[in-house]
Amino acid sequence: MSVLEVVGDVVAVVLLLLGALLCLTAGIGLVRFPDVLTRMHAGTKPQVLGVLLIMVAGAIRLQGWSATWMLLLVAVFQLLTAPVSAHMISRVAYRRRHVRRDLLLVDELRADDELRDRVYRGDEPADAPPGEPGQTLAERSGENRNPRDERG
Amino acid sequence: MTAEAAAPGRLGHRLRHQLPLLAWLVLVWMLLWGTWSWANLLGGAVIALVVTSLLPLPPVVGGTRLRPGPLLRFVGAFVADLISSGALVAWQTLRPSGIERSAIIRVQTRTDSDLLLTILAESLTLVPGSMVLDLDRERRVLTLHVLHVRGPDDVERQRTSVLAQEERVVRAFGTAADVAALGPPAGEPARGGTS
DSSP states (O other): OOHHHHHHHHHHHHHHHHHHHHHHHHHHHHHHHHSSSHHHHHHHHHHHHHHHHHHHHHHSSSSHHHHHHHHHHHHHHHHHHHHHHHHHHHHHHTTTTOOOGGGGEEEHHHHOOHHHHHHTTTOOTTTTTOSSSOOOOHHHOOOOOGGGGGGO | OOOHHHHHOOOHHHHHHHHHHHHHHHHHHHHHSOOHHHHHHHHHHHHHHHHHHOOOOOOOOOOOOHHHHHHHHHHHHHHHHHHHHHHHHHHHHHTTOOOOOEEEEEOOOOOHHHHHHHHHHHHHHHHHHHTEEEEEEEEEEEEEESSEEEHHHHHHHHHHHHHHHHHHHHHHHHHHHHHHHHHHGGOSSOOOOOO
């Protein structure tokens, strides 16, 4: 009808498409990235931004405040919960050694003996990959901070 | 803390500590209904009381101060980071060469407040290529998994960006003591322990 409505529609369409594209890249990232930790990056970041963009587009396009409040809530809970789930999954993945350590540049968590004991203490499952699944680039190139890592 | 929460007769004390949580729950309730009315407000208050008494949480210790200026700076930097992070990770998923190396780094934080560390870890997990793997509460060491590292320079750059984020969080939410704790060790080597 009015020019303002047309502009609003165009902005909403652009935001919707952009958000959908970001959610798509999150899915592609889950397929293409090599291990759990990097996949969590793909799963949390573009997807959160995508959902936020879609929420903004919805707030522009939908009539009435009650829908807007609902979208705001969705956005807030998305921002609050996505990091928590990403953290929990990657923490478990690291403890269970589902990490492509050969793709890491450095692993300072492992370089510290005391911390390694805390993180690994009795937590690996029976079917976990062996304790030394691979070496990080820093360990391979000999700038190893901790000689005790070189057993095996 | 649970013992204190379980002790009878301290309802008033508990109520005061739980007030922010109650207010938040009432707000969520009202946003879910989408309309303002006294019935919604009262219903929300009753539900919030039932929820907090059935599922009690330990109170958040250490108050916060909200400073509007630094809060605005924090939110601005956060949104900018969120957008650049999303774009960068999205591009990495799409480009043919795929993803670069990543790294697991540890950062010695300077703040010693549960709430501030929580905000810091949450915001770090949301922004560019970084994800909190572990938080050593006693030693205040954050362990992060970071994307886009090509060499040791990038690792150091990520470390300083984490510390900058910490400073923004503390300046926006921290008490005066928290902000003071930031001051002197800014030039210190960021990592404790190993050489």
